[in-house]
Amino acid sequence: MSKSVKISASILFDGWNEPMKDGAVIFEGSKITYAGTSEGSPKADTEYNTQTVMPGLWDCHIHYFGVKGASEEEWNLTHPITMSARAIFDAQADLRAGFTSVREVGGVGLKMREAIDDGTSIGPKIYSAGSPIGITAGHADAHTYPLDFVHSRAALLWGSLGPVDGPWEAVKAMRVQFREGADLIKIMGSGGVMSQRDSPHHQEFSDEELEAMVNEAQTKERVIASHTHGAAGIKAVLKAGIQTIEHGTWLDDELCDLMIEKDAILVPTIFIQQRLKEFGEQFGASMAVMDKIQEVAEKHKETMKLAYKKGVQIACGTDIYSSGMDSMVPHGMNAKELSYYVEVGMSPLEALRTATAMGPKTLGPRAPKSGELKVGYDADIVCLSTDPFRDITSIEDRKNIIGVFKMGNLDVNNGIV
Ligand SMILES: [Zn+2]
Incomplete structure (x- = not known):
């Protein structure tokens, strides 16, 4: 006993x-x-x-990428072994910061966790999506690299397909991640900030693609987490039945109501927006990225106030991805997100709930009792x-x-x- x-x-x-x-x-x-x-x-x-x-505590939006900064070159040319070797220390930093569970919405954590689960290293419980899934020229693509390189890089990192187009390719990409052991699916529902040539305002997957992916996720009892900034993307993914909105930068009154009606959860990630605004340039973000971040960081806090006031369900997420305390968005600073929630109007109790009882809910049918x-x-x-x-x-x-x-x-x- x-x-x-x-x-x-x-x-x-x-x-x-x-x-x-x-x-x-x-x-x-x-x-x-x-x-x-x-x-x-x-x-x-x-x-x-x-x-x-x-x-x-739960951080419902992190990545183990083992990179230091924000340049497309570093993201695409760092060797996977270097990434994982750094990320093992990032996992320790998360745990030491009180985060016993993380939802990794893309990264090397899906495989790295085996070394934590067998007791070789310490780290949180990692619930991982493996490879994020996105379209050609979308937020999961690397726009300044040859497309065949992007596909082979995805295969090397995740056994994944890289950018996909059309309902069946999108579903196949999900099945590849299920095969790798993914607990949830991460998709790019709108353009992003850190990608060079797409716009956060644009919807990325089409309605048809979204419908096919939601059906597949429901059949396999997984949640889809959708990276989504702009209103067009948010509306499309919510209508398709996607359960968690990551970032949600341009949520408005009507979209907050739709989130409540659909019982969807917002994972805000204020931390990264503020860090990128302050340190992005220093860490290699291009001018195209810096222009986008100014707009997003300002809007994001305002939106959080609205979402909180309207009563949208919120779970804590930081978008932390970089290695070492001297890096762009360091693992171990996860709790800073909760201070931002208090800044936008939550009581400490409400902020703490987003990182405790709310955490497992972001895994839907696979929520652990934690x-x-x-x-x-x-x-x-x-x-x-x-x-x-x-x-x-x-x-x-x-x-x-x-x-x-x-x-x-x-x-x-x-x-x-
Ligand atoms: Zn992210």
């Missing part, structure tokens, strides 16, 4: 409800067996004390030396994250007693 562990805390946040004073959570092996008041709670084999205990301190749920737990309800920014500082348990293992011990 596995030994039981109890964590008592002045503040217990279960992932959804108002925080409880003097709470305790107990787990045996990888599952939670008790969460509630400390008084009257059962004894355990090992006991810890902390200021705040809460569920391990993100909440509840009996039977995964023992993914973060212990803080501070009160995040008083100061949300206190989670950004890693020295305040004194213990991180993933599936009941104390993977990060930073002074918990």
